[in-house]
Amino acid sequence: MVELRDVSYRAGSTLILQDVSVRFRAGRFNVILGPNGAGKSTLLRLATGLAKPTHGQVLYDDRPLDAFDASELARMRAVLSQHVDLAFPLPTIDVAMMGRYPHYNRVPTSHDRDIVRRALEMVGMREKAQQPYPTLSGGEQQKVQLARVLAQIWNYDEPPPGASRPHRFLFLDEPTSSLDVHYQIHLLDVAKSLLDFDCTVVAILHDLNVALEYGGHFVLLERGRIALEAESPDAIGQADLERIFQVRARRLDDNGRAFWRFGL
Amino acid sequence: MSVTRWTVLVLSLIVVMVAGVAIGTINLSLAAVWHGAFGVGDTTTVYIVRALRLPRVVLALLVGAGLGMSGAALQGTMRNPLAEPYLLGVSGGAAVGAVLATVLGLAVSLLPLAAFVGAVVAVVIAFFVAHAAGGGTRGDPRTLLMAGVVVGAFANAAIMVLLARAPANTVQDAMWWMMGSAADATWSRVGALAAYMLVGGGALVLLGRRIDVLALGEDAAAGLGLAVDAAIRLVFLVASFVAAATVAAAGLVGFVGLVVPHIVRAIGVRQHRALIIGSALVGGMLVVLSDLLGRILLPPAELPLGAVTALIGVPFLLTKLRRLT
Numbered sequence: 001m002v003e004l005r006d007v008s009y010r011a012g013s014t015l016i017l018q019d020v021s022v023r024f025r026a027g028r029f030n031v032i033l034g035p036n037g038a039g040k041s042t043l044l045r046l047a048t049g050l051a052k053p054t055h056g057q058v059l060y061d062d063r064p065l066d067a068f069d070a071s072e073l074a075r076m077r078a079v080l081s082q083h084v085d086l087a088f089p090l091p092t093i094d095v096a097m098m099g100r101y102p103h104y105n106r107v108p109t110s111h112d113r114d115i116v117r118r119a120l121e122m123v124g125m126r127e128k129a130q131q132p133y134p135t136l137s138g139g140e141q142q143k144v145q146l147a148r149v150l151a152q153i154w155n156y157d158e159p160p161p162g163a164s165r166p167h168r169f170l171f172l173d174e175p176t177s178s179l180d181v182h183y184q185i186h187l188l189d190v191a192k193s194l195l196d197f198d199c200t201v202v203a204i205l206h207d208l209n210v211a212l213e214y215g216g217h218f219v220l221l222e223r224g225r226i227a228l229e230a231e232s233p234d235a236i237g238q239a240d241l242e243r244i245f246q247v248r249a250r251r252l253d254d255n256g257r258a259f260w261r262f263g264l
Numbered sequence: 265m266s267v268t269r270w271t272v273l274v275l276s277l278i279v280v281m282v283a284g285v286a287i288g289t290i291n292l293s294l295a296a297v298w299h300g301a302f303g304v305g306d307t308t309t310v311y312i313v314r315a316l317r318l319p320r321v322v323l324a325l326l327v328g329a330g331l332g333m334s335g336a337a338l339q340g341t342m343r344n345p346l347a348e349p350y351l352l353g354v355s356g357g358a359a360v361g362a363v364l365a366t367v368l369g370l371a372v373s374l375l376p377l378a379a380f381v382g383a384v385v386a387v388v389i390a391f392f393v394a395h396a397a398g399g400g401t402r403g404d405p406r407t408l409l410m411a412g413v414v415v416g417a418f419a420n421a422a423i424m425v426l427l428a429r430a431p432a433n434t435v436q437d438a439m440w441w442m443m444g445s446a447a448d449a450t451w452s453r454v455g456a457l458a459a460y461m462l463v464g465g466g467a468l469v470l471l472g473r474r475i476d477v478l479a480l481g482e483d484a485a486a487g488l489g490l491a492v493d494a495a496i497r498l499v500f501l502v503a504s505f506v507a508a509a510t511v512a513a514a515g516l517v518g519f520v521g522l523v524v525p526h527i528v529r530a531i532g533v534r535q536h537r538a539l540i541i542g543s544a545l546v547g548g549m550l551v552v553l554s555d556l557l558g559r560i561l562l563p564p565a566e567l568p569l570g571a572v573t574a575l576i577g578v579p580f581l582l583t584k585l586r587r588l589t
Contacts, residue, residue, distance in 0.1 A: 087479065
């Protein structure tokens, strides 16, 4: 579980997050929603340790984030953002291998190589392992980045008898915003499949209907504060959406599940 | 990269170095070069080989190696294919520092240190401008380049002013500093530069893995547990140190740091540890070759080293610039 306790974040004189307390549920697909400028990315940066809160504390399984050293944290949680450009034509497999950076010292071991191969296999990019990353399409590049973060927090190996798998955390910062629908579903399916391997997922998603379909716990932000927390899609009401997103919302029924249409 | 390619690279470097010793106003046979290197043969030949050409070739080799390594590290860290010590103003700043030290009459052994201080000042100025123009810790690449080039131009002006009244026979003249030269190489200068290159180059190679991770961008690198700002600063300091030492030894030699890493990438090297080592070899080769060309193209005149490397580097830069997005 990742917990933010009374967290505030100030950039210059602007208060971006104000007294936010939230628990991202272990083993679930947590979704952060909210209009532009609500502080979603900042919340994610604080939760991942990429930025430090002005006030408050971030805890992973009740242990404060400050207590982890950088590479220990990097072996436990990974962050996938919108898009990663490379200035130089590294082959795909080298990009994926960067996920093992926190794990090996000088040269990757055969275990590291094996993990990277399997990660590329999982995202369907094994055949393009030797192709220069910049020549891939945007969707393929994001698949490679997904393989990189899978390799970083690799948790598929069977734990030793009697032991349980360690907890892992995957953070997604609008990972699908430049992807077409095929790549979008693929990425979210892979992320969701991690839940079966003691991984907690926390994602910022901008498409509300996609978020409702994949999410298992919802945090709605509005102007730097938590506007609503919901355990199921049905707990998010029309009035909430209209108020938070400044739109008119209409609930449709998709075989018993909520599907929203929006207008101004 | 395969062992074969490394072997070819090292062998080519040796061939170029032998050519550098053999070819000149007086051409020497391979046998004369070989014997002369060991002090065997007539005194003139031995003198030409051991006191004139060999130190010159080795100095050129070290200068090229340093500039190549510095460029490779800077390009990777900046994620900018045009980054190199000369264009970033690092070399210019180093030259001003070194010239200031000579004008003030400081000991020759302090030259590299003064050059290093000048280099750091120049890089801080260029960064400050690029950073103010936006683009994150590393600044907007185009603004950074522009700032660097302008800082370099300012450095040239400063060198002219500083040396305007210096007696010509006591210090290297402005031309030597601005266009670079390996002509007055001595073994003591070679030895000092070799020590700096080993220390600085070794440090850059050790930083190679961090530079690899920086290629992903700041957030992704931080997500992998890298202390991004500290890593960038460290690479900059070491790369500036290496470039500054070459400037103190041979003046401003431009564009080597730009061209060389691209050549090494083109032969299939990707990871920065190998890229930095490969850039040392190719950089050494390029500068030894440039120095040789400068000696033989328009005899009896000797072209400045920096002029030859600019003739090679500028067309290359222009084609790269065309494709920079």
